[in-house]
Amino acid sequence: MNKNNQKSDVLLEAGRMLSEPSRDTRRKILIAVNAVFIASLLLFLIIQLVNFGTLPDPVRDMVFYPILIIINAISLFYNSAVLSGKKKGSRKRDGWTAWSSVVVTMILALLIVHANPNTATSMLVDFGFSVVVLFVAGTVLGRKVAVVWFLISAASLFLAYHNVGTAFEYHLLTQEEVDAFNESLSQGDPEALERFDLLVEKHLQPLPAGLYVSVWLIFMLIAFLAVFFESNMISKVLGVIPGVIEKINIANEEKIMLENENMRMGMELDVARKIQLMMLPTAKSFDKHKDLEVAARMDPASEVGGDFYEFLPQEDGSVIVAMGDVTDHGLQSGLVMLMAQSTVRSIVDEKPAQLKDALARTNKILYRNIRNRMNDFRNLTLLLAHIKGDEMTVCGQHENILSYNAQTGESAITSTEDMGIYIGLIEDVSEHLAEKVFSLKSGDIYLFYTDGLTEAENESGEFYGEERLFEKFKQLVKSDSQTIVDELYKDVYAFIGNSELLDDITLMVIRKK
C-alpha cells in the first residue's frame, strides 16, 4: 500500500468514526415512533370496543386509523430489518417510510386538535401532540420540515383558539359538583339532561381525568424515545473525538513523510536528467569530424525529457546521426530514450550502412522492452542518417528535414512521411521503412528537429510552426551551425514568451565544411 492510500484510509476511518454514532439514530427514532403509534392506536380501538361494544366513528376507526397502522407497520418492519442487518436499506425506501410515517402523524396531530368531540380540550391536551411531532419531524426529516410544521401547527393552534372563542374560559368543578351533576343525569333530571345536550352541541363533553393521563403518557413516551436516541448519539460523538484526533495526527505525520518522499523523488528525477544529458554527444565529439560542422541542443520540458540525438563517427570515416522523440516526457519517457539510444548505438556500430535493418531491429527490441517489461505504450519517432562522402542516407519517419543547398542557394523542406512509422508501437515495421539519399556537398546544411520546436505555443495559443522556422532558417544559412542552433532557440523562446514549455525541444544542425 502506498503512502497516499494509507493517508486516505486513516482519514476515511476518522470520518467513519465521527459518522458512526449518528448512522442509525434517525432510523431508531422512526422505529420508536412507529411502534408507539401502532400500540396507541390499537389500544384506543380495543378500549372503544370494550367500552361501547362497537367502533363509534366508522370513518375514523375503520378507515383512517387502520391506514395509519398499516403505514407505520410497513415502516416499522422495514427499518427494523435494515437496523438488524437482515435487509439492505435503500435511499428511496428510507425516504418513503420516513416521509409517510411523519406526514400521517402530522395529519393525525391536526385532526385531534380540530375534530375531537371536545374541542375545548384541544388547547389543553391535544395540541401537545403537535409539539411532539415538531421534534420527531426535525430529527427524522430535518430542519426544513420542522420549520414548515412549526408554521402549520402555529396556524392550527390559532385556528383552535378562534374556534373555541377568544372569550372562552375554562371553569373547573369540584368532584362533589361533578358527582351531583352525574347523579342528576342518571335520575333523568330534565335540567341536567338539557345542560348535557347543550354541552354536546357546543363540543364540550365531559372527559375523565384518566384519558388526559393516558394521552400525556403516550406523548411523553414518543418524546422520551426521540430524546434518548438523539442524546445517545451526542455522547457517542463526544466519546470518539479523541480517537479521531489521533487519526488526524497520523494523517499529518504521513503528509510530512509524503513531502519528504516528494523531495527525494525530485532529487532522483534531477539525477535521472543529469544521466540523460550525460548520454548525449558533446560538442567535443562533433569537433572530431573533419568534414562536418555540427551543433545540437536538447531542452527538456520537464525534469526528464523524451527527446534525444546521437552522433556516432564510424571507423570508415562515415557518421551515423540519429534523432528521436519519445511520446510524453518524464521518467518513463527518459528511460525509453536511454534504451533507444543504447539500442541504436549497439546496432549501427555493427552494420552502419544498413539503416532499414537497424531501424527494424531497434523497433523490435524497443517494442518488447516497452510492452513486455515496462508494460507501457510509449513509442517514438526515430530518424537515422548515415553520412558518407557527399551523400546522406536517411531512414525513419520523423519531422520534416530542412535543408540548404549551397550551390543553388535554395532551401527546402523534405517530408519523412514515407520513410517509416512510429517505433515501438507494433512488433514489425519492416514493410513501412524506406531510405532516401540526400546530396551533401560543401556548404550544404541540414536541420533536424523534434516537434517540440514547431509546436511551441505562445500565450495566445499560437504555434511557432514550420513556416516561421523555415523563414528563420533561411535567414541563418550563412551562419555557422552553432549560431543557427542558438538563434533558433532564441527565436522560439522569444515567441513563447512567458508560456510554459510543453514539450522537449531538440535541434541538430549539420553543415558540410
Next chain:
Amino acid sequence: MILHAGDAKVTYDKENQDVKFEGSMRLANMKEYDQVTEFLKENTNGLAGKLTLDFTELQFLNSSGITTLSLFILNCKKKGDVELLVKGSKDVAWQQKSLANFKKLWSDIHLEI
C-alpha cells in the same frame, strides 16, 4: 455522448456510429488521455459494422493523443468487429502524416481526406 477533454470535444453519435473530434487536443501526458480511451471503449464496445472517426475539425493532436488513437485502431484491428472509416482534412498539419500512419497500422482502414 460528449466528452470534453482540454480544449477539445469528442462526440459520439450512436445512431450513425460516428465519433467526431473537434478543437485542439493537447493533454499533458498519456495518463490524461485515459479519459479518451475510456470514452471510446465505453461507446464502441460490442459495436459491429461501420465506425467513423471524424478528425476534420480537430486542429491539433499531440504525440500522446496520436498514440492513444493508434492503440484504439490496433485494438479495433485485433477485435475485427468494425469497419473503420477515418475522415480527415488536408488543411490540418498533424493529419497529413498521422492519418496515413493509421492506415499503415491497419491497411483495411478507409481513409477519406
